[in-house]
Amino acid sequence: MEALRKTSFLLGVLLLLSVAATLADAKVHFHDFVVQAAKVKRLCKTHNTITVNGQYPGPTLEVNDGDTLVVNVVNRARYNVTIHWHGIRQLRTGWADGPEFVTQCPIGPGGSYTYRFTIQGQEGTLWWHAHSSWLRATVYGALIIHPKEGASYPFAKPKRETPILLGEWWDANPIDVVREATRTGAAPNVSDAYTINGQPGDLYNCSSKDTVIVPIDSGETHLLRVINAALNQELFFTVANHRFTVVGADASYLKPFTTSVIMLGPGQTTDVLISGDQLPARYYMAARAYQSAQGAPFDNTTTTAILEYKSAPCPAKGISSNPVMPALPAFNDTATVTAFTRSFRSLKKVEVPTVVDESLFFTVGLGLFSCPKNFHPSRCQGPNGTRFTASMNNFSFVLPSTFSILQAHKQGVPGVFTTDFPANPPVQFDYTGNVSRSLWQPVPATKVYKLKFGSRVQLVLQGTNIQTAENHPIHIHGYDFYILATGFGNFNSRTDTAKFNLIDPPMRNTIGVPVNGWAVIRFVADNPGAWLMHCHLDVHITWGLAMVFLVENGVGELQSLQPPPADLPPC
Ligand code: C2O
Numbered sequence: 001m002e003a004l005r006k007t008s009f010l011l012g013v014l015l016l017l018s019v020a021a022t023l024a025d026a027k028v029h030f031h032d033f034v035v036q037a038a039k040v041k042r043l044c045k046t047h048n049t050i051t052v053n054g055q056y057p058g059p060t061l062e063v064n065d066g067d068t069l070v071v072n073v074v075n076r077a078r079y080n081v082t083i084h085w086h087g088i089r090q091l092r093t094g095w096a097d098g099p100e101f102v103t104q105c106p107i108g109p110g111g112s113y114t115y116r117f118t119i120q121g122q123e124g125t126l127w128w129h130a131h132s133s134w135l136r137a138t139v140y141g142a143l144i145i146h147p148k149e150g151a152s153y154p155f156a157k158p159k160r161e162t163p164i165l166l167g168e169w170w171d172a173n174p175i176d177v178v179r180e181a182t183r184t185g186a187a188p189n190v191s192d193a194y195t196i197n198g199q200p201g202d203l204y205n206c207s208s209k210d211t212v213i214v215p216i217d218s219g220e221t222h223l224l225r226v227i228n229a230a231l232n233q234e235l236f237f238t239v240a241n242h243r244f245t246v247v248g249a250d251a252s253y254l255k256p257f258t259t260s261v262i263m264l265g266p267g268q269t270t271d272v273l274i275s276g277d278q279l280p281a282r283y284y285m286a287a288r289a290y291q292s293a294q295g296a297p298f299d300n301t302t303t304t305a306i307l308e309y310k311s312a313p314c315p316a317k318g319i320s321s322n323p324v325m326p327a328l329p330a331f332n333d334t335a336t337v338t339a340f341t342r343s344f345r346s347l348k349k350v351e352v353p354t355v356v357d358e359s360l361f362f363t364v365g366l367g368l369f370s371c372p373k374n375f376h377p378s379r380c381q382g383p384n385g386t387r388f389t390a391s392m393n394n395f396s397f398v399l400p401s402t403f404s405i406l407q408a409h410k411q412g413v414p415g416v417f418t419t420d421f422p423a424n425p426p427v428q429f430d431y432t433g434n435v436s437r438s439l440w441q442p443v444p445a446t447k448v449y450k451l452k453f454g455s456r457v458q459l460v461l462q463g464t465n466i467q468t469a470e471n472h473p474i475h476i477h478g479y480d481f482y483i484l485a486t487g488f489g490n491f492n493s494r495t496d497t498a499k500f501n502l503i504d505p506p507m508r509n510t511i512g513v514p515v516n517g518w519a520v521i522r523f524v525a526d527n528p529g530a531w532l533m534h535c536h537l538d539v540h541i542t543w544g545l546a547m548v549f550l551v552e553n554g555v556g557e558l559q560s561l562q563p564p565p566a567d568l569p570p571c
Pocket of ligand 1: 084086099129131267477532534536
């Protein structure tokens with residue numbers, strides 16, 4: 001009896017200690033983000049670039065799963081701004097998600113707002129970026145989530161870790177570029193360079209001496225956390241003579257597989273291991289466009305950084321001091337993209353909802369508006385005197401301008417949006433065939449699709465061949481989803497269901513819907529709030545390739561959105 005009492009006392013102490021340890025483990029990280037113009041010189045020219053804390057790219061945030069981030073954003077720039085934490089679930093904290101006029105009104109010049117949220121059950125590489133106009137061209141940084149204190153990676157701990165942020169640089173003010181495109185209705189100018197960690201690299205003018213160097217030692221393993229932060233371009237990425245072992249994407253682990261090249265759409269991240277198993281020398285890492293839209297102009301340049309063996313003799317016998325240049329796939333190599341993305345499997349068996357409450361089918365694609373009568377021809381410089389547009393289910397999404405959707409929803413403000421976004425395309429047609437001109441003009445609207453808390457959603461994303469078919473990286477805020485299958489042509493609900501992976505489908509927050517093809521995803525609507533879903537090519541958001549899921553509260557506090565923070569920017 002006495003022994004038993006002693007044991008239970010000891011057990012009690014142990015329990016208390018472990019609770020205390022867990023509590024002590026979860027940290028709160030405070031950061032100040034001052035959005036401000038800073039002089040940045042690239043491609044021989046200095047620009048007044050909008051940055052965070054004068055840094056380009058912005059600061060890397062590192063946390064452990066379970067930690068809380070408190071980021072006070074102060075706007076000292078002359079533009080409105082918001083910050084989005086791309087891929088963070090924001091469970092019950094939708095007010096901290098960031099997309100302007102969806103979850104908050106923007107932070108005006110001189111204003112500030114504190115984003116406060118906890119990372120719950122996520123590990124890997126994510127990132128943060130501005131979510132207002134095209135500010136994210138330069139306002140972005142990595143957000144790295146390590147396993148909980150004491151927990152480990154599902155692979156041998158690499159000797160080093162380096163975030164690799166792929167970006168896009170305009171030799172102009174990106175805000176002017178999008179304003180001009182919005183005025184003319186034409187496609188915006190393409191970028192002048194791609195960048196790796198903010199630097200274009202050796203192949204561009206005035207860039208050599210600032211080329212990014214990534215060190216490696218013979219025999220060691222290095223984790224590269226690759227992030228596509230480019231505004232409008234899907235990118236291939238490779239390293240000369242080295243192979244990648246892909247271990248994760250969008251902060252979800254994958255069954256490891258090897259490849260020599262990866263492709264990321266804007267918004268996507270991919271964690272790869274490389275080993276220092278080659279001759280000690282210098283090797284280029286390089287990125288260039290994957291351009292699936294035929295005939296559309298794109299930036300056809302190549303950005304490089306250098307993987308440098310620390311033991312590399314300088315210049316070694318027989319080894320040239322010029323880094324080895326890798327071969328990159330052709331810009332339109334869709335076969336390589338398909339082979340790569342079809343290798344994705346979740347690391348573990350997962351629980352995919354097998355019953356579906358909401359079966360949705362959304363078309364995603366471009367369109368053309370004929371020139372409105374009151375418009376001067378200079379405002380209709382799209383193909384044949386039209387204006388470019390884009391849509392989901394034939395609705396071209398228009399952001400509200402006086403209220404955010406989430407605030408309007410919570411305060412019951414009428415007239416900001418309607419809840420009649422259709423579950424299916426208003427007209428069925430041969431989406432990937434020769435689409436009749438009469439179907440090229442969508443309807444501008446601010447429509448949301450309501451979801452009951454906990455509903456199990458299946459969504460078919462169907463690309464269209466309107467104007468130009470292309471691969472669209474579709475991102476959903478506030479959610480990760482399982483990718484059951486992808487394919488080309490029109491989705492066939494009778495035969496294509498046989499292709500569904502219900503065992504170990506990959507989980508992501510951004511899916512590349514194949515050019516002239518489809519993707520099927522599933523998720524459970526367990527996070528109340530207003531969640532933007534959009535193409536992560538920013539030019540397509542500008543044109544309206546977006547919609548919003550409005551997820552209702554469930555039962556009780558733990559299934560309800562928290563009240564809005566007191567400093568939420570006024571509209
Ligand atoms: Cu990277 Cu709307 O997000």
